[in-house]
Amino acid sequence: MKEKVISGQVIPINQSNIDTDAIIPKQYLKSINKTGFGKFLFDSLRYKQTGTLDNYKDREPNKDFVLNQDPYDKGTIIIANDNFGCGSSREHAVWALKDFGIQSIISTSFADIFSRNSVKNGILLITVDKNVLDDMFSRMSKSKVFIISIDVNKQNIVGPDNLNVDFNLNDADKERIIYGYDDIALTLKRREKIIEYENKMKKKKPWLFDNEE
Amino acid sequence: MADTLYDKIWDEHQIAINSDDSSLIYIDRHLVHEVTSPQAFEGLKIEKRDLWNKSSIYAVSDHNVPTNDRESGIEDKISKLQVDTLIENCKENDITYFDLNDINQGIVHVIGPELGITQPGMTLVCGDSHTSTHGALAALAFGIGTSDVEHVLATQCINVKKAKNMRINIKNKLNQFVTPKDLILYIIKKIGTSGGTGHTIEFSGECVSNMSIEGRMTICNMSIEAGAKSGIVAFDDKTLDYIVGRKHSPKKLILDKAIKYWETLHSDSDASFDTSFDFDASLITPQVSWGTSPEMTVDIDGKIPDPSAINDVDKKESIIRALEYMDLKPNQKVSSIMLDKVFIGSCTNSRIEDLRQAASVLKGKKIAKNIKLALVVPGSGHVKVQAENEGLDKIFKESGFEWREPGCSMCLGMNDDSLSPYERCASTSNRNFEGRQGDKGRTHLVSPAMAAMAAVKGHFSSFSD
Numbered sequence: 001m002k003e004k005v006i007s008g009q010v011i012p013i014n015q016s017n018i019d020t021d022a023i024i025p026k027q028y029l030k031s032i033n034k035t036g037f038g039k040f041l042f043d044s045l046r047y048k049q050t051g052t053l054d055n056y057k058d059r060e061p062n063k064d065f066v067l068n069q070d071p072y073d074k075g076t077i078i079i080a081n082d083n084f085g086c087g088s089s090r091e092h093a094v095w096a097l098k099d100f101g102i103q104s105i106i107s108t109s110f111a112d113i114f115s116r117n118s119v120k121n122g123i124l125l126i127t128v129d130k131n132v133l134d135d136m137f138s139r140m141s142k143s144k145v146f147i148i149s150i151d152v153n154k155q156n157i158v159g160p161d162n163l164n165v166d167f168n169l170n171d172a173d174k175e176r177i178i179y180g181y182d183d184i185a186l187t188l189k190r191r192e193k194i195i196e197y198e199n200k201m202k203k204k205k206p207w208l209f210d211n212e213e
Numbered sequence: 214m215a216d217t218l219y220d221k222i223w224d225e226h227q228i229a230i231n232s233d234d235s236s237l238i239y240i241d242r243h244l245v246h247e248v249t250s251p252q253a254f255e256g257l258k259i260e261k262r263d264l265w266n267k268s269s270i271y272a273v274s275d276h277n278v279p280t281n282d283r284e285s286g287i288e289d290k291i292s293k294l295q296v297d298t299l300i301e302n303c304k305e306n307d308i309t310y311f312d313l314n315d316i317n318q319g320i321v322h323v324i325g326p327e328l329g330i331t332q333p334g335m336t337l338v339c340g341d342s343h344t345s346t347h348g349a350l351a352a353l354a355f356g357i358g359t360s361d362v363e364h365v366l367a368t369q370c371i372n373v374k375k376a377k378n379m380r381i382n383i384k385n386k387l388n389q390f391v392t393p394k395d396l397i398l399y400i401i402k403k404i405g406t407s408g409g410t411g412h413t414i415e416f417s418g419e420c421v422s423n424m425s426i427e428g429r430m431t432i433c434n435m436s437i438e439a440g441a442k443s444g445i446v447a448f449d450d451k452t453l454d455y456i457v458g459r460k461h462s463p464k465k466l467i468l469d470k471a472i473k474y475w476e477t478l479h480s481d482s483d484a485s486f487d488t489s490f491d492f493d494a495s496l497i498t499p500q501v502s503w504g505t506s507p508e509m510t511v512d513i514d515g516k517i518p519d520p521s522a523i524n525d526v527d528k529k530e531s532i533i534r535a536l537e538y539m540d541l542k543p544n545q546k547v548s549s550i551m552l553d554k555v556f557i558g559s560c561t562n563s564r565i566e567d568l569r570q571a572a573s574v575l576k577g578k579k580i581a582k583n584i585k586l587a588l589v590v591p592g593s594g595h596v597k598v599q600a601e602n603e604g605l606d607k608i609f610k611e612s613g614f615e616w617r618e619p620g621c622s623m624c625l626g627m628n629d630d631s632l633s634p635y636e637r638c639a640s641t642s643n644r645n646f647e648g649r650q651g652d653k654g655r656t657h658l659v660s661p662a663m664a665a666m667a668a669v670k671g672h673f674s675s676f677s678d
Contacts, residue, residue, distance in 0.1 A: 015534070016527055017406055017506050021646040026627045030277065030291045032251035032298050034359075050652040053291050081527055083407040086440065087644060089342040090249065091358035109407055112442050113342055116373075117358035172233030183360070184262065187368040190229065190237065194265075194370055197228045197239055207463035207471045208241050208335065211268060 004152040004178045006103045008076030019087035024096045038099030079106045085114025215481040217378045219413040222353040235374045241335040245272040247299040249340030253363035254302040265369035273311040275320045276627045280617035319593025319619040322346040322560035329459025333475040345436040348445035349429035351478040355442040377487035379412035383420035385495040390676040393428035394660035397435040398500035402510040409441030420494035426455040427566045438507040447479035502658035504535035513675045519543035554638040555587040555668040559624035562641035563592030567661040572608040574665035580613035581671025587614040590622040639667040
């Protein structure tokens with residue numbers, strides 16, 4: 001398997017239940033594109049004024065927010081508390097994280113739909129125990145510059161002060177992160193199987209396929 | 214082997230088990246709205262891929278649509294482009310689309326059941342987390358991201374890992390003025406916003422058996438606020454009564470065959486669940502969310518939590534943060550919270566029973582002077598017409614509410630209906646996240662009856678006062 005290592009500055013967001021409305025507010029969901037959402041990541045926390053898709057420049061950054069502080073503004077890995085990505089199914093949240101440059105998120109738990117969207121877009125979600133998370137937050141409170149290296153193949157994180165953490169990752173997600181599959185092409189290879197199932201169901205449950213008015 | 218309802222629908226739709234423990238699952242119905250679909254259609258176009266089964270798809274615009282002055286169209290150019298893009302994509306692909314001025318238009322999770330598109334035993338997906346709503350009809354329904362929307366459009370399937378089984382059993386009956394909304398807020402308060410993560414929740418027990426289908430939709434709708442992608446309720450006579458005769462329901466000739474299948478849609482009596490909770494409906498009082506997560510909810514007679522009494526550091530900090538955002542004081546009485554706006558609507562609470570419930574409280578009363586705006590946004594064209602036939606619109610208008618056209622509206626404020634900074638709203642919607650209803654806006658989640666009561670009093674109040 002191809003080797004993949006994600007290295008970079010960690011951005012600490014010590015909050016639970018970070019919802020996808022916070023990751024990307026609704027007004028930006030009006031875009032019909034998949035790119036360009038990075039500048040709106042955590043928008044309402046990042047700027048003092050509300051922005052819109054056609055009017056977002058010339059706003060005052062909120063200096064208190066971590067993404068407006070050096071060195072976090074160049075971070076590529078987020079560490080956050082429980083239930084990250086809860087709420088809306090908007091994949092725009094993942095597109096915003098990715099477009100900003102986030103490659104991995106470390107937390108104690110992630111919401112289901114968000115997890116799925118992340119893997120589909122090549123963002124590695126790492127679930128760790130509470131004590132590991134607390135330890136990382138505590139290390140980061142001592143040093144702003146906090147660069148870690150995540151070895152996807154070996155499922156291991158190393159960082160300053162002998163930080164060394166193993167994590168679980170199933171093979172399918174690992175391959176997806178490393179190679180970025182075209183899932184539709186893979187499923188379409190099973191076309192015959194799907195058709196076979198469908199034909200069976202057309203006989204068993206005809207009402208499902210006869211839904212015209 | 215004894216199966217849960219979820220096991221049964223899952224097995225029925227499983228085409229193959231993949232090497233990574235996920236399964237290839239067949240999807241019977243796909244609902245599409247304007248916000249989470251353009252990139253999916255674009256992706257298909259780029260790869261020159263066709264739709265697998267266009268007749269399995271129904272599309273509608275709901276998130277971006279204006280709720281007044283429909284005739285002049287959508288003023289906001291960016292919103293208009295998104296809606297026009299959906300219309301164009303539906304035209305190109307020959308997909309059924311319910312136009313803005315069609316009586317069938319409405320919130321996607323209101324019109325699915327209403328038009329008979331949602332049926333028992335189906336798998337149903339939509340690029341929207343509140344797809345869990347449709348589980349009220351014994352369907353397996355869940356929200357998906359745009360990549361999966363594209364995947365389902367192209368393959369009619371999804372690769373997904375099976376969730377665990379959770380049962381939430383609710384005994385006894387709800388008291389007067391206590392609604393399904395209060396029940397689900399209460400449950401979320403008890404099990405937390407990640408309590409159901411990784412599970413499909415089956416709601417059962419006397420309380421659920423007695424509950425109307427619309428009430429079941431309200432509780433299944435907010436399963437996602439407990440972290441569960443799907444909520445589900447077993448098929449029974451109420452489900453059957455609801456389904457028969459709807460626009461897209463099975464036609465007479467095959468109805469008997471369908472019913473025979475539907476009657477198997479319940480958990481076997483000895484089925485085992487990974488996680489179980491038991492609640493007593495008779496102990497529940499009207500609920501009001503006070504904070505910025507749906508689990509931050511208290512009884513109407515309760516007080517705002519005091520972080521100094523909380524030991525858990527994370528919990529304490531999130532309460533402090535929420536108190537600051539919501540501009541509330543520890544130990545403050547819920548009834549002392551003064552409101553600026555009231556919103557009755559959303560996929561949680563915009564159906565005819567919700568509107569009847571609110572109207573019964575409002576009848577003959579006026580909204581308080583401090584309420585700057587009180588909105589009723591029916592969930593669909595059909596709900597609107599039904600309410601007008603019953604004279605509910607008059608009750609709302611005479612009390613000072615505005616009577617609007619169907620859409621998601623102020624639940625998330627993608628259209629013009631939103632909170633201004635620091636405004637406080639009693640809302641029948643489902644999320645009280647920071648900025649959800651408008652930047653810096655403050656949301657309190659309540660039932661339609663409580664929203665009506667709050668509109669009249671200008672603040673929250675129990676029904677006995």
